[in-house]
Amino acid sequence: MRIWSDGPFKPRVAPVNADRGGMRVWSSGGLLVLSVAASLAIRVEPPYRELDVFGGALCVLSALALLWWRTAPLRALAAACAVLVVNAAAGYAATLVHWPLWVALFACFSSYGDRRRRIVCVLVFLVGLLGYVLLDRDPLETVPGIAMGFLIATVGGDAVCSRRAYNEAAEARLLLEERARLARELHDALGHAVNVMVMQAAVGRRVFADDPEFAREALGHVETLGRGALQELDQVIRALSPEDGMPVTTDLPALAERVRAAGRELALDVQRVELSPSGSRALNRIIQEAVTNALRHTDAGVIRVSLEQEGDEVRLEVGNAGRDFALPVPGRGLSNMRRRALAEGGEFHAGPAPDGFLVRAVLPVRAPA
Known part of the structure; x- marks a missing residue:
């Protein structure tokens, strides 16, 4: 059975039975021709x-x-x-009729993996073998060949099975891993945009009567974010396709502007870093998810993003100002960030800090082979 996927969540089973009828006819016909040829060439002795x-x-x-x-071994x-x-029983030598027996026995063990069916197959074989031994005129000479066969x-x-x-x-397993990978990409790509859109829409709704100009500006940001989310979705789909390995990039100044439009402050302390395409993708997804979590779980305080490269390591810190943060409950966002960092051979930590909540990731410049 060969499995592939037409889309993200549509597994299909390849029609491997289409050619089995022809295979059975050819195998049976080939053995028939071989039997006729052998009957003409082999001289039967008393x-x-x-x-x-x-x-x-x-x-x-x-x-x-x-x-x-193949269908009913x-x-x-x-x-x-x-x-x-x-x-x-008729007194003929088994020279020509024993080959299909071994082929059928092989097919039984290659087709049936459960012990009960295999026991039934062995019992059928033993009944046939017993009848052969009792009725054949000289069965002792064939015992070694029967055991070997x-x-x-x-x-x-059994090996084929x-x-x-x-x-x-x-x-x-590969199909499930690909589904999980797609789910992570979609969650990380669209989760940030959707959360910021919800926040900006909520702000616009609250101030609509008192400050319609600000509400109009918030709606404009929602529209811009929606267009950006569509572009992000297209980028994710292209990045997931086998023929396109483009790294996902995050425009950090634009990210800061979106956060400010949602009523929060995003402070950037970012240096230029060098990463592999997969490392760049992981880094940007971690930044997006960490900022999204900060917006989702707190209503005030500065969000700080620090990015620097030290030798062969790129260090990222995303801090959310505040107090009395509890230990994080592992959710999809934290799990995705940790999985991305570890997949690149790096480290990931998230938890309360003296001045708030801190997400820290360390990625190697080049991912291990």
Whole structure:
């Protein structure tokens, strides 16, 4: 089963069954041709009967059992065992009819991962083997070959089944990780803009009667933020696409202006830093989320953003002035910031400080390979 996604939340299953019918026909037909060729080339020695029309028909039936080896492997195994028993009872050598049995047994162990079905398959095989041993004219010579065939079919089938289950689990895990990544990007990209828009709209509504000019200015900021949010969403979508790895950038002066329009003060102490594209993306998302949290959880006080580079490290601090801050409850915002910093090989800390609440992140100039 191959899994991919048409969109952010629409997993689909690839139609891998489309070509199985043709595969079954080709495998069965190929074995049928091989049986006919072998019947003409192999000379049967006593005590077995020479191959005649009935023996040839049994070879054909054995090959046709493989028509079910992908869709119903247990049925194919039962059919192959039945043909083997009838072939032994009729006195023919098992040279031509035993191959579908091993293929069907392999298909059972590669298709069925649960123990109950595998036990049923082994019981069917043992019943067929018992009938063969009781009815065949010289079964002792084939015991080593039977043991080797059983070992190869079961171990090989189990290996294929385990590998398929591992691949499916890995693909499902990748899909979940991609969904989580998309959720983080959307949360960090739009969360700040939406929160500031709500605050500015609330300020405009409160002062609309007393200061209509300020309310009009606040509505203008809401419109500007809405347009910026749409551009941010487009940037996130382009950045998430495989062919475009553009880093997300934050215009810090514009960010300060939006915060001031919401009635708060944002003080910037920012130096020029050098980061990889993924590090730049992580840094800017952390800044946006930290400022958004400060706006969301406090109504007054200066928000300070300090950014500097010391050697191979970039240090970011976002402080929110205030008192009596409690220990933070891990939410989506803090979890996203911590995950982004750690993914770049950096550090992240958030908690109360003597003069308020402090978010601190340290990122390496270049992310580890």
